[in-house]
Amino acid sequence: MTPTRRRELFARLAASYPNARGELHANTPFELLVAVVLSAQATDVAVNKATQKLFQVANTPQAVLALGEEGLKSYIKAIGLYNTKARNLIALCRKLVNEHCGQVPRKRETLRELPGVGWKTASVVTNVAFGQPTIAVDTHIFRVACRTGLASGNSRDAISRWLEETTPRNYKHNAHLWLVLHGRYVCKARKPECWRCPIEDLCSYTAKTPAPEKRHRVIGIRHKHRTPMADGGRHG
Numbered sequence: 001m002t003p004t005r006r007r008e009l010f011a012r013l014a015a016s017y018p019n020a021r022g023e024l025h026a027n028t029p030f031e032l033l034v035a036v037v038l039s040a041q042a043t044d045v046a047v048n049k050a051t052q053k054l055f056q057v058a059n060t061p062q063a064v065l066a067l068g069e070e071g072l073k074s075y076i077k078a079i080g081l082y083n084t085k086a087r088n089l090i091a092l093c094r095k096l097v098n099e100h101c102g103q104v105p106r107k108r109e110t111l112r113e114l115p116g117v118g119w120k121t122a123s124v125v126t127n128v129a130f131g132q133p134t135i136a137v138d139t140h141i142f143r144v145a146c147r148t149g150l151a152s153g154n155s156r157d158a159i160s161r162w163l164e165e166t167t168p169r170n171y172k173h174n175a176h177l178w179l180v181l182h183g184r185y186v187c188k189a190r191k192p193e194c195w196r197c198p199i200e201d202l203c204s205y206t207a208k209t210p211a212p213e214k215r216h217r218v219i220g221i222r223h224k225h226r227t228p229m230a231d232g233g234r235h236g
Contacts, residue, residue: 001149005202010171012198013178020177022128029104029129031059036121042079050076061093061102088116106130119157133172135163140183149204
């Protein structure tokens with residue numbers, strides 16, 4: 001994709017999702033870190049429901065350690081893989097306390113040294129909590145990037161690096177939010193809604209989905225804003 005088409009693509013996504021924001025509820029970098037770790041293979045709705053109660057009693061590394069692994073499990077047991085996540089979060093909190101004075105590191109490379117924290121989680125935290133122009137890649141962004149021609153690669157980390165190198169600077173900070181929302185609500189995995197896509201003519205995806213015949217006229221002129229906060233997304 002040429003730089004001109006790339007800039008136009010992000011300009012249209014920015015216009016289509018002007019109020020884009022993360023759907024996980026968090027008030028501090030530590031709360032965000034915990035929420036993102038919990039969000040792997042779980043919906044944002046489920047994570048928010050669990051953390052709403054958890055953060056009332058434990059929203060610092062020290063407080064989570066005081067709960068202990070079994071105590072933490074009682075708050076997150078409705079979330080998938082909660083046993084592994086509880087174990088990782090306890091180890092993560094211990095490392096934060098012992099090596100970082102209980103503070104969340106601002107550097108992505110340092111964050112990745114924490115138990116249960118990979119490239120995507122570290123990218124989300126550095127972007128959302130600390131305002132750094134990193135681009136986290138989940139299954140939605142991976143799909144959109146490859147379909148449109150924005151990037152190519154065999155892994156999410158490779159796509160993340162590609163997007164960070166090629167995304168225009170003034171769009172880089174919010175790029176991952178626009179792409180993930182677009183992947184969740186328009187460029188869907190099984191049946192992308194190409195007929196209402198604002199970047200359809202810029203996309204290299206060849207198997208475009210035609211508009212349903214009965215709804216073609218209505219949807220064709222109302223492609224813009226399905227409210228992205230209407231349901232809970234699933235992080236992959």
